[in-house]
Amino acid sequence: MLGTVIDWLQAPLSGLPAMVGVIVWSIPVSVFALWVFGKTSNQDKITAVKNKIAASLFEIRLFNDDLRAIARAQWEITGHVLRYQGLALVPMVFILPPLVLLMVQLHMFYGFRGFAPGETALLRVELATTGGPRPDLAIEVPEGLHLETPAVWVPSLGELNWELAADAPGDYELGFTIGGTTATKTVSVTDRVVRLSPERPPSGFMDQLEWPSEPPFDRDAQIRRITIAYPEATMEIFGWSWEWSFAWMVVFFVLTMVFAFALKKPMGVEL
Numbered sequence: 001m002l003g004t005v006i007d008w009l010q011a012p013l014s015g016l017p018a019m020v021g022v023i024v025w026s027i028p029v030s031v032f033a034l035w036v037f038g039k040t041s042n043q044d045k046i047t048a049v050k051n052k053i054a055a056s057l058f059e060i061r062l063f064n065d066d067l068r069a070i071a072r073a074q075w076e077i078t079g080h081v082l083r084y085q086g087l088a089l090v091p092m093v094f095i096l097p098p099l100v101l102l103m104v105q106l107h108m109f110y111g112f113r114g115f116a117p118g119e120t121a122l123l124r125v126e127l128a129t130t131g132g133p134r135p136d137l138a139i140e141v142p143e144g145l146h147l148e149t150p151a152v153w154v155p156s157l158g159e160l161n162w163e164l165a166a167d168a169p170g171d172y173e174l175g176f177t178i179g180g181t182t183a184t185k186t187v188s189v190t191d192r193v194v195r196l197s198p199e200r201p202p203s204g205f206m207d208q209l210e211w212p213s214e215p216p217f218d219r220d221a222q223i224r225r226i227t228i229a230y231p232e233a234t235m236e237i238f239g240w241s242w243e244w245s246f247a248w249m250v251v252f253f254v255l256t257m258v259f260a261f262a263l264k265k266p267m268g269v270e271l
Contacts, residue, residue, distance in 0.1 A: 018193055018236075135178060173185070
């Protein structure tokens with residue numbers, strides 16, 4: 001359900017640069033975080049603690065030739081900061097769970113990029129059992145993609161590996177047949193910001209949380225997971241390119257903090 005909502009909200013941003021999408025998403029997240037912070041934190045105590053920190057800093061400046069007074073003020077600042085952090089942790093209990101769910105979904109859009117025609121990537125199928133001879137697994141590759149290499153069987157890992165090549169833009173579906181059952185895996189060849197699926201995961205909760213783009217495999221399925229090594233996304237900031245799958249998260253958190261500090265007074269929230 002969450003994936004469907006995110007896809008609908010993300011659709012207008014698919015043709016825009018990734019930086020624009022990250023900026024757009026950071027604004028409502030900032031508003032949400034501020035609203036929750038204001039509702040779940042003790043605003044009076046936060047204000048009082050911040051005033052005490054300011055008073056201690058003023059004391060250091062006023063008595064800058066008195067080492068004993070400076071040491072005492074620094075010790076008091078440490079205590080006030082710890083108290084402030086304790087007060088600020090309470091809202092995090094309410095902010096972090098929905099934020100984590102959102103970040104995982106957005107990572108499928110901004111953490112990776114689609115293939116370009118001519119690029120190749122490792123395609124890996126992990127089976128539920130390891131060892132023994134190469135299993136009888138058939139792969140169906142649609143037109144627009146092709147396999148550069150035959151299957152490489154790694155018995156100790158229970159893995160079959162291919163080098164998959166992209167020929168033309170499009171959304172594709174690979175088919176895998178083993179033991180009379182068929183499984184599929186999506187592949188995207190595009191330069192747009194779209195939902196990607198680097199992995200179709202097992203049925204474990206953490207695996208599904210990390211890779212939410214495709215349904216998980218059943219617990220008793222012969223195929224445990226299928227992964228495709230999508231290239232890491234590039235985040236461009238003021239002409240500077242940063243190629244890292246988590247680069248967008250760094251930018252997102254910085255922008256969220258900037259917008260939060262800009263909006264705290266209009267929203268009447270003390271941070």
